[in-house]
Amino acid sequence: MRIALNYIYLEKSHSGGKDQVGLNLLKGFYDNNIISQMCVICFEYSVKTIESIAPGIKIIPIKYKCHSTKEMHRMAYLTWVNTVIIPKIVKKYSIDKIFHLGCNNGLVKLKCTSISIPFDIKAVAHRVLAHVKIPFYKYIIHKIMYYIDFKNADTIVAMSDVDKAEIAQYYPKFANKIRRIYCPIKIELKNIKHQSKTTKNIVALNLQFHHKNIITLIKAFELIKDKCDYNLLLIGKVPQRVSYLKDYVKNNHLEQRIKFTGFISEDAKNKLFQTSALYVNPTLYEGFGMTAVEAIILKIPTLVSRIATNYEITQGLCDYYEPAEDEHALAEMLLKCLKKNYDNQDLDKKSKLLLDKYDYRRIANEYYKLFVS
CATH class of the missing domain: 3.40.50.2000 (Glycogen Phosphorylase B;)
Incomplete structure (x- = not known):
């Protein structure tokens, strides 16, 4: 055959x-x-x-x-x-x-x-x-x-x-x-250590399309920026169709707290993930949603919009917020997650469950x- x-x-x-x-x-x-x-x-x-x-x-x-x-x-x-x-x-x-x-x-x-x-x-x-x-x-x-x-x-x-x-x-x-x-x-887990998460970064990936809903995350972070000492790191290309993301950051003087990395390699992405305090995916739609799964496998506290696909694929193993386009609901959950003490054994367990499944x-x-x- x-x-x-x-x-x-x-x-x-x-x-x-x-x-x-x-x-x-x-x-x-x-x-x-x-x-x-x-x-x-x-x-x-x-x-x-x-x-x-x-x-x-x-x-x-x-x-x-x-x-x-x-x-x-x-x-x-x-x-x-x-x-x-x-x-x-x-x-x-x-x-x-x-x-x-x-x-x-x-x-x-x-x-x-x-x-x-x-x-x-x-x-x-x-x-x-x-x-x-x-x-x-x-x-x-x-x-x-x-x-x-x-x-x-x-x-x-x-x-x-x-x-x-x-x-x-x-x-x-x-x-x-x-x-x-x-x-x-x-994903290779050999060198993943909980204590390596040393930066004050909240990370998000996939900025290229409107439905990824990054603008809601930017607005939510704007609401909490004076209540925390974390920065927002946005990973990936920013094509012309979503240039309004950079415009919003610039027009609202958020450049010191919100950074765009541009395209980076898979290895560089994983390194940023592993040193981050929280991964956020505010998407309005996913057919599967790989990055949230990857974040959980990498033992990163994860917050995603509670749309049907996200909940199915992450198996209810992370934090969720809704409605997806409500920056106030997202801001509230961001603060809760940043203040939350995540148990390393629990992160290990969730990582293994999803790594085995996918x-x-x-x-x-x-x-x-x-x-x-």
Whole structure:
């Protein structure tokens, strides 16, 4: 049996959780010694990354010919590759099963078993988030795209029970195809010590999108800044679409207490996490929500918005606040968490529970069982 991992969805620069799921999964396959039946289809710019994670795996590279940085242009290009190029690869290499690391799987049903993970259907199920409405043309394109993907797929992977229920609600015709498999987490705990949390930092990650709701965290911190000696550290890129975050900080003279790191490596991120007093995720929507899980595994006190996915994925093991967009509710919980004495043994226990549940090797084995079933 030949299993193809369609990884053309990986981007040139790290795009966050979606890429990390694919790379963690690949590492799990490699560490479980099950790559002999597998090959990876990817654009040429991803070859070195794939080789470094899974040495020896068969790689089928495709030359990347989309030079536009516009979202819809890349989307159209992926549609073309999956419709024209991938069927030829399936035939040439006698692929029996293919796993698509993302939505937009092409316009034709492949002549092999097809498994797809759409990474949520937010564009259809939550057209308005953080007071931002997805343009009608994008909504229609995504609605049709998901329908075609789900129609042509043999199995649809949902990242959580909430994600599974949402797909079934909006695409009931394909509900029997959905299989829930949680996302793989890969974290080394060997050097994690409780006493290493020495800085006076509150940290948050994932600033790139409106629905991450970082503006509520900034406003909440503004309310408590004179009541504590902690600073707020915001990790990640700040693209133009959320430039208002920096504008708010500047206009309200908060630059001395709120810092933006820009993009940093995974290792640098983990080091900042490990020395921080509190991790906060005020998101309005998640399909899974890796960073909160990672924070708990790293034994960091964690505070998240009490939306359905966050509560499911964190298993009720951290602190929560609601409503998600209420800066006063968040400010109140921030102060409570900063004053709280967290028990190290309790943090250890929670860390182990989530590390075992989402361990990348265990999740990779669950995927493999799906592939060979």
